[in-house]
Structure formats: structure tokens, C-alpha cells
Amino acid sequence: MTSAPLIEAKNLSMHFKLGGRFSPGGPQVLRAVDDVSLTVQRGETLGLVGESGCGKSTLGRCLMRLYRPTGGTVLFEGRDITATGNRALRPLRPRMQMVFQDPASSLNPRRRVGDLVAEPLKVHPGPDGKAHSRAEIRARLVELMDLVGLQADHLDRYPHEFSGGQRQRIGIARALALNPALVVADESVSALDVSVQAQIVNLFMDLQDRLGITYVFIAHDLSVIRQMSRRTAVMYLGAVVETGSTDTIFAQPAHPYTGALISAVPVPDVSGARRERIILRGDVPSPLKPPPGCRFHTRCPKAQDRCRVEPPLLRPMTGGQLAACHYPLV
Numbered sequence: 001m002t003s004a005p006l007i008e009a010k011n012l013s014m015h016f017k018l019g020g021r022f023s024p025g026g027p028q029v030l031r032a033v034d035d036v037s038l039t040v041q042r043g044e045t046l047g048l049v050g051e052s053g054c055g056k057s058t059l060g061r062c063l064m065r066l067y068r069p070t071g072g073t074v075l076f077e078g079r080d081i082t083a084t085g086n087r088a089l090r091p092l093r094p095r096m097q098m099v100f101q102d103p104a105s106s107l108n109p110r111r112r113v114g115d116l117v118a119e120p121l122k123v124h125p126g127p128d129g130k131a132h133s134r135a136e137i138r139a140r141l142v143e144l145m146d147l148v149g150l151q152a153d154h155l156d157r158y159p160h161e162f163s164g165g166q167r168q169r170i171g172i173a174r175a176l177a178l179n180p181a182l183v184v185a186d187e188s189v190s191a192l193d194v195s196v197q198a199q200i201v202n203l204f205m206d207l208q209d210r211l212g213i214t215y216v217f218i219a220h221d222l223s224v225i226r227q228m229s230r231r232t233a234v235m236y237l238g239a240v241v242e243t244g245s246t247d248t249i250f251a252q253p254a255h256p257y258t259g260a261l262i263s264a265v266p267v268p269d270v271s272g273a274r275r276e277r278i279i280l281r282g283d284v285p286s287p288l289k290p291p292p293g294c295r296f297h298t299r300c301p302k303a304q305d306r307c308r309v310e311p312p313l314l315r316p317m318t319g320g321q322l323a324a325c326h327y328p329l330v
């Protein structure tokens with residue numbers, strides 16, 4: 001057994017080139033992900049949290065190599081896959097799967113559930129290199145339905161016959177079809193009602209217990225992140241500003257941005273203490289032109305002169321987490 005992390009990103013960047021020579025502003029570079037390093041151990045969940053547009057989905061897609069990063073490296077099971085071509089990636093594809101936010105748009109409405117869930121099994125051969133037989137596929141479909149809490153007779157129905165939560169179960173069954181080691185769940189419960197959300201979160205956790213799957217769980221909802229993930233990375237404007245144990249980050253946020261996110265939601269505090277609400281001023285700056293120094297300084301209630309010029313590096317805080325801040329909260 002190797003102790004290498006399942007997935008590791010080192011100084012990962014994804015810069016999109018926008019416009020061209022002839023567009024009004026000329027070519028521009030959008031720094032969706034900027035110098036991010038993180039590791040995810042086998043069988044754990046890393047929560048990725050941050051406001052809309054901070055780069056969570058782009059980072060998830062780089063980790064899965066759906067995007068080829070413009071800088072840095074991605075290691076999957078210890079192997080550098082940063083620049084691996086599509087052909088060489090193909091045998092790895094079954095090992096990493098994505099569950100999206102809106103199952104309605106990712107499931108073709110004209111195909112039966114059985115066909116939708118079977119598709120990955122038809123595209124990819126089994127571990128022995130042979131195509132799956134019809135009997136194998138049927139048996140696997142029944143098994144998958146059971147795993148996600150649906151019934152075998154659901155396989156003959158169409159997606160529109162299901163509720164939002166059930167459709168997400170179908171999306172999860174499809175993602176699990178090939179026994180992935182890594183699942184990147186991108187806002188996978190965000191579109192669901194709160195009670196249904198809880199059921200799907202429980203399903204994700206139950207599947208992790210049973211199958212040992214590793215999750216990168218992307219959400220803007222902190223309570224979902226808190227429930228799901230042992231470790232959390234907080235992103236702001238393309239960068240990770242704080243990362244560490246979820247319990248520590250929620251109990252003692254060090255970065256003022258994390259503090260503001262946590263203070264904005266009614267998260268029960270074990271000590272019974274009321275948190276002071278930290279109000280952020282202004283809007284998130286454009287990733288086309290991130291502020292110099294600390295990229296959060298334009299909105300930070302604690303910003304000082306140094307923050308406007310010197311970019312803070314991630315460094316250990318008293319609670320044990322890492323935070324990129326010159327003047328942390330703790």
C-alpha cells in the first residue's frame with residue numbers, strides 16, 4: 001500500500017486567455033485559479049468553499065484533468081497527469097468522476113435511466129480489458145440502484161419521472177458505475193431542498209464508508225461543507241486563503257475572509273458564544289485584474305499598508321491550519 005495522496009496539486013494555475021488582438025480591450029488573462037497547492041488523501045473528503053466565481057469549479061476540473069492547467073502540476077495516485085494527452089488519460093478516466101449540480105441537465109431526458117447509468121460501462125472496458133457483457137451490465141445496474149437507494153424497476157423509467165433528489169441519486173449511480181477512486185462533487189446538493197439535501201449528503205457519506213471513495217466536495221454552503229469534509233480549503237479570487245481541519249477552521253478561523261463567511265451563516269457554536277458578524281465591504285474584484293499585495297485587502301476589515309503591497313503566503317496558524325494573512329484573526 002502506498003501512502004501517497006490520491007490527488008495532489010502543486011502550484012496549480014488555470015489562466016484563461018480572453019479576447020484577441022482585435023477585441024476592444026486587447027487580449028486579457030483571467031486568473032481563475034492562481035498558484036493553488038493542495039493534497040487529498042485516500043478515503044477523505046476535502047471541502048472547497050468560497051463565493052461564486054472564486055475558481056472552485058475550475059480547480060475541480062483541473063484536478064480531474066478536464067482542463068489542462070496552464071501552470072503547476074497535478075499528481076493522481078502519485079503519477080504526474082498535468083500534460084497527459086487524452087489517449088493516455090483514457091484508462092484513468094474511470095478512476096475519477098464528477099457529480100454535477102443539476103442532474104436534470106446532465107441526464108438526457110430521452111433515454112431510460114438504465115441506459116444512462118450503463119453508458120460508462122459500455123464506453124470503458126472492465127479491469128481485465130474486456131468489454132462488459134450484457135449480463136454483467138445488468139447485474140451492475142441493479143447493484144448501483146441499490147447502492148444509491150433506488151429500485152431495479154426504476155431502470156426502465158425516464159429522468160422526468162423522478163424528483164430532484166432521485167435524479168441526483170441517478171447522477172451518483174452513473175458516477176459510481178466504474179468504481180471511481182475520486183469523485184469531484186460540484187455543488188451537487190445546492191439545487192435541492194434542505195431536507196432532500198440532507199438525504200443526499202448522508203448518501204455521499206454512506207457511500208464513502210462503504211466504498212472508500214475520496215471526495216473533493218465543492219460547495220458555497222458552509223453547513224454542507226462542515227458536515228461532509230474532514231478538511232476544508234477556502235478559496236478567494238482563484239487562491240486558497242485558508243486550509244486545514246474543518247473543525248479548527250469553523251471554531252477558530254484565522255483568515256478574515258473565512259471569518260466573514262462563517263459569521264454570515266447561523267452555524268451553531270459549541271461554546272454557545274455568539275459570533276460577531278464581519279461585514280465585507282465592496283464586491284469581489286475581477287479575476288482579470290486581481291489587487292496587488294493580498295488579493296483580499298480591498299474588502300478586508302483588518303487590512304493595513306503592508307497588505308496592499310506584500311502578498312501573504314500560506315503559513316501555519318496557532319490552530320494548526322494554514323492561512324495566507326499578515327494579520328490573522330487568531
Ligand SMILES: Nc1ncnc2c1ncn2[C@@H]1O[C@H](COP(=O)(O)OP(=O)(O)OP(=O)(O)O)[C@@H](O)[C@H]1O
Nearest residue numbers: 016030032050051052053054055056057058059287
Ligand atoms: N472556460 C472559461 N473561460 C473563461 N473564463 C472562465 C471559464 N470558466 C470559468 N471562468 C471564469 O473563471 C472564474 C472562476 O469560475 P468558476 O466557475 O471556477 O468559479 P466557482 O467558484 O466555481 O463559481 P460558481 O460557483 O459560480 O461556479 C470566473 O471569473 C469565471 O467567469
